[in-house]
Amino acid sequence: MTSPTSAVSNATNWSLAFLRTLIENGVTDIVVCPGSRSQSLALLAAELADRGLLTLHVVLDERAAAFLALGLALESGRPAIIVTTSGSSVANLHPAVVEAFHQGIPLLLVTADRPASVRAQGGGQTTFHVGMFAAAVKETFDVPPAQSPDDAEKGGAIVALEALTVALRDRGPVHVNPQFIEPLSSDAPNRYLESIRPGDLLVVERESVSATIEATVGVVVVAGLGAGIRAEKWARQLGAPLFAEIESGSHFGPHLVTDYRTIGVSPEFVDEIHSVVVVGRPTLSNVIDQLCAREGVAVTVVQGGEGVPYRPNERVRLVDEIVVTGSGDDIAREWGLPWARRSRMTIDGRVSEHAADVDGSLAGDHAARSAFARREMEIQREPVTSEMVVRLVWDATWPHDRLVFGASSIIRIADSILPGKPIRVHSNRGLAGIDGTIATAQGIASASRRADSPVGVTRLVLGDLAAAYDASSLALVNGPVQIIVCNNNGGRIFEGLDVKSTANPAHFEAVMLTPQRVSFEALAEAYGIAYRRVETRGQLTSALTETTEPILIEVPLREG
Numbered sequence: 001m002t003s004p005t006s007a008v009s010n011a012t013n014w015s016l017a018f019l020r021t022l023i024e025n026g027v028t029d030i031v032v033c034p035g036s037r038s039q040s041l042a043l044l045a046a047e048l049a050d051r052g053l054l055t056l057h058v059v060l061d062e063r064a065a066a067f068l069a070l071g072l073a074l075e076s077g078r079p080a081i082i083v084t085t086s087g088s089s090v091a092n093l094h095p096a097v098v099e100a101f102h103q104g105i106p107l108l109l110v111t112a113d114r115p116a117s118v119r120a121q122g123g124g125q126t127t128f129h130v131g132m133f134a135a136a137v138k139e140t141f142d143v144p145p146a147q148s149p150d151d152a153e154k155g156g157a158i159v160a161l162e163a164l165t166v167a168l169r170d171r172g173p174v175h176v177n178p179q180f181i182e183p184l185s186s187d188a189p190n191r192y193l194e195s196i197r198p199g200d201l202l203v204v205e206r207e208s209v210s211a212t213i214e215a216t217v218g219v220v221v222v223a224g225l226g227a228g229i230r231a232e233k234w235a236r237q238l239g240a241p242l243f244a245e246i247e248s249g250s251h252f253g254p255h256l257v258t259d260y261r262t263i264g265v266s267p268e269f270v271d272e273i274h275s276v277v278v279v280g281r282p283t284l285s286n287v288i289d290q291l292c293a294r295e296g297v298a299v300t301v302v303q304g305g306e307g308v309p310y311r312p313n314e315r316v317r318l319v320d321e322i323v324v325t326g327s328g329d330d331i332a333r334e335w336g337l338p339w340a341r342r343s344r345m346t347i348d349g350r351v352s353e354h355a356a357d358v359d360g361s362l363a364g365d366h367a368a369r370s371a372f373a374r375r376e377m378e379i380q381r382e383p384v385t386s387e388m389v390v391r392l393v394w395d396a397t398w399p400h401d402r403l404v405f406g407a408s409s410i411i412r413i414a415d416s417i418l419p420g421k422p423i424r425v426h427s428n429r430g431l432a433g434i435d436g437t438i439a440t441a442q443g444i445a446s447a448s449r450r451a452d453s454p455v456g457v458t459r460l461v462l463g464d465l466a467a468a469y470d471a472s473s474l475a476l477v478n479g480p481v482q483i484i485v486c487n488n489n490g491g492r493i494f495e496g497l498d499v500k501s502t503a504n505p506a507h508f509e510a511v512m513l514t515p516q517r518v519s520f521e522a523l524a525e526a527y528g529i530a531y532r533r534v535e536t537r538g539q540l541t542s543a544l545t546e547t548t549e550p551i552l553i554e555v556p557l558r559e560g
Helices: 009-024 038-048 062-077 094-103 149-170 190-194 230-238 286-293 328-350 364-381 386-396 409-417 437-448 466-470 471-476 493-497 507-513 520-526 539-544
Strands: 029-031 055-058 080-084 107-111 139-143 172-180 210-214 219-223 240-246 275-279 298-302 315-317 321-325 402-405 426-429 458-463 481-487 531-532 551-556
Touching: 009 038, 009 149, 009 172, 009 190, 029 038, 029 062, 038 055, 038 080, 055 062, 055 210, 062 080, 062 094, 062 107, 062 426, 062 437, 062 471, 094 172, 094 551, 107 149, 107 321, 149 172, 210 315, 219 230, 219 286, 230 240, 230 275, 230 321, 230 481, 275 286, 275 466, 298 321, 364 539, 386 409, 386 458, 386 481, 386 539, 402 437, 409 458, 409 493, 426 437, 437 458, 437 466, 437 471, 437 481, 458 466, 466 481, 471 520, 520 531, 520 551, 539 551
Parallel strands: 029 055, 029 080, 080 107, 107 172, 139 172, 210 321, 219 240, 219 275, 275 298, 298 315, 402 426, 402 458, 458 481, 481 551, 531 551
Antiparallel strands: none
């Protein structure tokens, strides 16, 4: 390794070694928030980005920055670095940190601090960073100020490797709190920078517990948040029905049971069940909880790094992998495939979408052609509904695209009606919060743009409250990103709760639905984003084809 010189500040020496070690072990993205105490990290990040060694994202709002980093890590599988200065800026990371913890997403939080000796002296912009994130971080490294160039270089490299190892091994956020003293930055040696070479992502071995599951009638596979494609593979190997939530990464394949909310409580079905394999963490329906709570049902949960794994009862067996024994082909014909077909028939029966009028389009006489044109015009003028939004967005999205759902009623509608399709779907369901949704989607969009893959569109479908909550993150949006705001004037998801029938209607409106007076057109204009207001099927279909630049599509919904 080429060492920095003694003329370089200890803060810069430490930051150089820290960032170099991360780059050489596969970290590619750094999100920098402005600040004085963190200047050595920020300036080096800019220099390293100019040299093509890092991708730099500069974000003013630390809360948005952390969610952007969450999206980057969620899509790429690589920990993203977040750099902040000291004080309240660190506290603003907390919402994304707890989301990352519950999803099991690796992040590196680097919060530049003053020396520990001044923390209790009432100094400006000084507080207690250590312990701020409590149990939501896997480990905290409180790094004392380096006393020499050699100490700085060795310390930065050691902490970087240890922090990265923990983030990957334990699958969650790690807090690095370097204490910097003046001088806070200096020029970095060019020869040192030229010696840095990007490497592959560090491979960390983890202890793994597996369970053997036999392919038999009565086994069900459930895929929740973080499940990935392995749940679909296991369902086929077991010949089992697959209950895959829309954001699970497993919502496709011949065994998919979309109508699991109905089938999952049908006596004809549940009386046959003796074993449920849950992959990831289900969050969208209590039908899964009820299924797992049935007497005599063995529940195996395959965890995926979630901060708190799914444990629906005390009998749960928690594992990292399953091994399938027996052949699922015969089982599938008797068990898995019939229920999947029944589900598809049920969903198809509920579909109100119009079938293509092929005969009408080919009609030869004028009257028939005119009638066909009138019908098509009527279809295109149909008012938009929530179901229409998710169906048209689903139809417009391809495997090289990305689809992100906000935490609102819209994701439950999508989960209930959309057929299988192997596309990447994301959602902040770790805590199901509405904050940071736009920033997360932009992080996912940025991470999905790889030189070796087709340029895809990232579509974010969210409610008006989630959009208003994260409005400042519109400043981050760039590239082919569509933000589809389903505006039903407040948090209509609460109308499905018991509280609506007992609360004073005026109070329910004020403190539960909380409608906001927000002009999304003005917001889009303020942040330089194209805007479309769509009220009909034809307008929405047309807007979804505008994929070159960022666009905010507002969809006023008449129904709740």
